[in-house]
Amino acid sequence: MKRLGEIVLLCCALVLLMGADSQDARFEKLGSKIMCTCSCAQMLLKCNHVGCPNSAQMIQQLHQQVNSQPNDEQVLQWFREQWGVTAVVEPATHGFELIAWLLPPIVGFSCLGLLVFIVLTWRKRAIAAGPANVVLDPHMEALRARARQETEL
Numbered sequence: 001m002k003r004l005g006e007i008v009l010l011c012c013a014l015v016l017l018m019g020a021d022s023q024d025a026r027f028e029k030l031g032s033k034i035m036c037t038c039s040c041a042q043m044l045l046k047c048n049h050v051g052c053p054n055s056a057q058m059i060q061q062l063h064q065q066v067n068s069q070p071n072d073e074q075v076l077q078w079f080r081e082q083w084g085v086t087a088v089v090e091p092a093t094h095g096f097e098l099i100a101w102l103l104p105p106i107v108g109f110s111c112l113g114l115l116v117f118i119v120l121t122w123r124k125r126a127i128a129a130g131p132a133n134v135v136l137d138p139h140m141e142a143l144r145a146r147a148r149q150e151t152e153l
Helices: 002-031 055-068 072-083 095-129 138-151
Strands: none
Touching: 002 055, 002 072, 055 072
16 A cells, blocks of 8 residues: 555655756757747747857746747747748748748659659650660671670580
């Protein structure tokens, strides 16, 4: 019975700790999807630009949004509206930005299909042409025959 009480207590502690850490983990996850807009080309939480005019304000706003918005996509959308579309590294999964998700696989599969089509066309053309009737120089053919005879191949 004592062992069961310890297990229940451990499970409760784990659940409580997971809940307390979820906002920090969410903050870190969202901070890795937002780019600092000071033109340092670094993620918001990694910006080491001395005297950065934007990162402190953006980090403070990220804390506020994580605490007030229940959905990650809403936080990212807020940053897109406030700091511009380029502030969020990951494009949205709706509207015009959906093209950024769909275009690479569509182009990749289209190129692969075109490549298969070209190879099949070349193969059909080669089969239709049959074996090549190459007229060799008679002098070269005599040399080949002599080489075969001397090497006994």
